[in-house]
Amino acid sequence: MINRIWRPIKEGFLGVFRHGAMSVSAAVAVTLTLIIISLFMMFTMNVSQFTQGIEQSVQISAIVGYDHETAQEEDRISLAIQGIEGVDTVTYSSKADEFQYYLNSFSDEKTREAFKPFEGDNNPMHDAFYVTVKDGTALESVASQIAAIDGIDTVNFGGSSAITLISMLRSIRYGGGALALALSLLAIFLIQNTIKLTIMARADEIAIMRNVGARNGFIRAPFLVEGIIIGALGAVIPIILTWYGYTSAYNLTGGYLVSQMFKLIPPAQFLKNACWTILLIGVVVGLIGSFLSVTKYLRWKR
Amino acid sequence: MIECSHVYKKYKNGVNALYDINFKVEQGEFVYIIGPTGSGKSTLIKLLDGEEIATKGKVSVVGIDVGKLSHSKVPVYRRNIGVVFQDFKLLPSKTVFENIAYALEVINLPKSLIRRRVRSVMNLVGLDEKGNSFPRELSGGQQQRVAVARAIANRPKVLIADEPTGNLDPSMSDEVMNLLDKINREYGTTILMVTHDLTIVNKHRKRTVVLEHGHIVADLKEGGYVQHDQ
Numbered sequence: 001m002i003n004r005i006w007r008p009i010k011e012g013f014l015g016v017f018r019h020g021a022m023s024v025s026a027a028v029a030v031t032l033t034l035i036i037i038s039l040f041m042m043f044t045m046n047v048s049q050f051t052q053g054i055e056q057s058v059q060i061s062a063i064v065g066y067d068h069e070t071a072q073e074e075d076r077i078s079l080a081i082q083g084i085e086g087v088d089t090v091t092y093s094s095k096a097d098e099f100q101y102y103l104n105s106f107s108d109e110k111t112r113e114a115f116k117p118f119e120g121d122n123n124p125m126h127d128a129f130y131v132t133v134k135d136g137t138a139l140e141s142v143a144s145q146i147a148a149i150d151g152i153d154t155v156n157f158g159g160s161s162a163i164t165l166i167s168m169l170r171s172i173r174y175g176g177g178a179l180a181l182a183l184s185l186l187a188i189f190l191i192q193n194t195i196k197l198t199i200m201a202r203a204d205e206i207a208i209m210r211n212v213g214a215r216n217g218f219i220r221a222p223f224l225v226e227g228i229i230i231g232a233l234g235a236v237i238p239i240i241l242t243w244y245g246y247t248s249a250y251n252l253t254g255g256y257l258v259s260q261m262f263k264l265i266p267p268a269q270f271l272k273n274a275c276w277t278i279l280l281i282g283v284v285v286g287l288i289g290s291f292l293s294v295t296k297y298l299r300w301k302r
Numbered sequence: 303m304i305e306c307s308h309v310y311k312k313y314k315n316g317v318n319a320l321y322d323i324n325f326k327v328e329q330g331e332f333v334y335i336i337g338p339t340g341s342g343k344s345t346l347i348k349l350l351d352g353e354e355i356a357t358k359g360k361v362s363v364v365g366i367d368v369g370k371l372s373h374s375k376v377p378v379y380r381r382n383i384g385v386v387f388q389d390f391k392l393l394p395s396k397t398v399f400e401n402i403a404y405a406l407e408v409i410n411l412p413k414s415l416i417r418r419r420v421r422s423v424m425n426l427v428g429l430d431e432k433g434n435s436f437p438r439e440l441s442g443g444q445q446q447r448v449a450v451a452r453a454i455a456n457r458p459k460v461l462i463a464d465e466p467t468g469n470l471d472p473s474m475s476d477e478v479m480n481l482l483d484k485i486n487r488e489y490g491t492t493i494l495m496v497t498h499d500l501t502i503v504n505k506h507r508k509r510t511v512v513l514e515h516g517h518i519v520a521d522l523k524e525g526g527y528v529q530h531d532q
Contacts, residue, residue, distance in 0.1 A: 007407070018395045208391045211351070212452060213381035214408040216374055302353050302376055 012225025016233075022198035023230055029194040030234025030286065033187035034278050038242045040180035041274060044173060050262050051169040055136035058166070060143050060157040064127040068151035069095075074127060080149045081129055086138035091130040098125040126153060136166040188285050195227060195289035196296070203297045216298050223294040224287055231286020235279045242278060243271055303329045303460055303492045304350065309359035311345050311516075319345035320516045323359070327494060329459070332486045334503050334525070335496045337513035343496045346513070347464045350494070351385050352376040364459055381409055384453030384491075388465035390445045392437040392452075398424070399433035402452045409456060423451040427481055443474030447481065454485055461485065463495040467502060475499065479506050 016023045062081065064074060074092070081090050093101075099119065103112050118124055133142050139157055147155040158165075199206075209219045247267045256263045304327040311320040320342045327333050337343050348354040349361045353376075355369045362368065364382045371379050392401050399420055406416045424430055427447040437445055446466055453461055463482065467475035479502055486493050497503065503510055507525030511518060 003410075003413070015395075204391075205393055205395070208393055209404070209408075210377045211380060211385060211387075211391060212405040212408065213377050213456075214404070215377055218408055299373070302355075302373060 008221035008225050011222035012229060015222055015226045016229050019198065019202075022201065023226070023233075026191070026194045026198050026230045026286075026289075027234040029191050030231055030282050031237050033184075033191060033285070034235055034238035034282055035241060036187065037180065037184055037281060038238050038274070038278055040176060040183060041277070042242070042246055044176040044180060045270065045274075046264055047169060047173045047176060049265050051136070051166065051173055053263055054162075054169065055133075055166055058132075058136060058139060058158050058162050060131040060133070060139070060146060060155060062129040062131060062146045062149075062155050063153045064129070065151055065153040066126070069127055073151055077149055077151050078129065081131055081146055084142055084145045086133050086135060086142050088132045088134045093128045093130060095123050095125040095127050098128060099123050137163070137170075139163055139166075184281070188288065191285050192289040192292055195230070195286070196293040199223065199290070199293040199297055203300055206294070206297045207301045210298070210301065219298065220291070220294045223290050227286035227288075227290025228283050229286070230290075231282040231284070232279065234286070235282030238278050238282075239275045242274055246271060246274075303327050303331070303364060304494060305360075305362045306346075306349075307360050309349065309356045309361055311342070311349060311354065312357045318516060320349075320356075323516075323518055325511055325518060325521065327492060329492055330486070330490045332483070332493045332508045333495070334508055334510040335494065335513060336498060336500070336503055336510055338498060340515075341513040342516040343498075343513055344464065345516075347385075347462060347496055350462055351383065352379055377408075381456060382458055383460040383462055384456075384458040386446070386449050386453045386461065386463040386466045388468040390437070390442075390449045390469075392445060392448055394437055397434050397436055398429065398440070398448050401437070401448060402455050405452050405455050411456075419455055420451075423455050426454075426484070427451045441474075442469050443471075443477055446470060446474075446478055450478065450481055450485075454489070454491065457489065458491065460492045460494070463493065465497055465499075466495065467497065467499055472501065475502060476505075 062077075064077060068074070068077070078090060078092065081087060102125065103115055106112050106115075129146075131142065131146065133139055140163060143155050143157045146152060206219055210216075250264055250267050253264065255266065304325075306323045306325055309320055309323040310318075312318050323342075323346065335343055335346060345354065349356050350363055350368065352368050352371055360367060360369065363379075366379055366382070368379065393404065396404065402420045402423060403416050406419055411419070420433075421430075424433060427450055429444060429447055429451070432440060432444065432448075437448065440448065446469070450463075450466070453463075461482070466478050466482070470478065482493055482495065483506065485491050504526055510520075510522045510525050512520040512522070
């Protein structure tokens, strides 16, 4: 029983060494593919992070009319906003808060002084609600629903430019994801072909094994182990590149691209999983490639 | 042990290889199948070891209907027969010892028994010293002896040899023939040997079945080959 588990593992390792050149060429194919997949993975995950960040930061400001400023009315409005589908959080900001916020936007004391007379009862500001939405695409419809509530004077959100940005990032994300998927499939096909070539050279070997009475499973097992080893070996360089490459890219850019809006995912949070994923893809691709190839050559002769 | 009744073989490409082949080999017999190139000898071997299926008729070896076996059962059937090929068919990336041991590993024998068996057959074929050599490091005669050792390692009841001396010079051929003789006598293994080497057939006389153009044209119990009219 133990022999049944150890034999294929031992034979698999031996196979990798005894067919060194072919193992290396197959592992190189895996390496190149995984590097491409890794690049796409880092790209799409970051774009996805941008989109989420922007979606969350975009908010709707709903300004309450002067004649609806009683606590009772504002409670009603708050409840009405919370009742709208797609609304995530609702934050109340009084006219005093608003004025303070406005004042703080000036850096010099003089200007602030100039606005002093408007404090208190003369405050020209409105009470306001700040609304965030769960899904960026719902921004416009939520905004129009808020505008329809009795007592709301005006509604502001980033407008069509915010929506355009969100939908643009979205299509980049989906497009990138689709491209990564297509590339991965292409890569799997390439790898399978390379492995097939390495096994084709051993088609005779497989036929001989059947000649001396080896069952198909007995023949296949060591080849599967070989595929796993080749896949894992092929993942080594991509993992190192991803780890150091992403860390240094992050440090070089200071953690964001162009503006603070495009924050990169911090390496610590992302790299461990990314590297495991690369290893897993390598191993699975090696395994599948080997399986398909051996099966083909098992059928070659009766 | 081996029985062919009304066996026909026509390949997919339309080539007719065998017509109405009937013969029977009893346990412990040593039989030559001879005939010129293209007479159907190799096809007959392929039918016997399960690589090809007869178009018509029944091929039965050690009581198993070979043509009825599924693809996955063919190797299991082959554990009952040993086959020696003209081109040896040794695994190039395995040593002599491992090549012979492989035929025993596939039937899940315990390691210690495998080691003992391999040593004993290596001794029988006179290659005690070559266990760690790879096939490419051996001469043709030595490689063929390894192949014989592998074929008999799991003590099959039937040994089929396809031109085992085809690639060897006369002195090495004699060596292999003496070995097969010994196996036939000592183990009582039924041996069916395909050859076109008339020197051997006439020197080591055995029952001889003559194939020509896919027909059995003679079955000489006493052996020795009488040249046909050309």
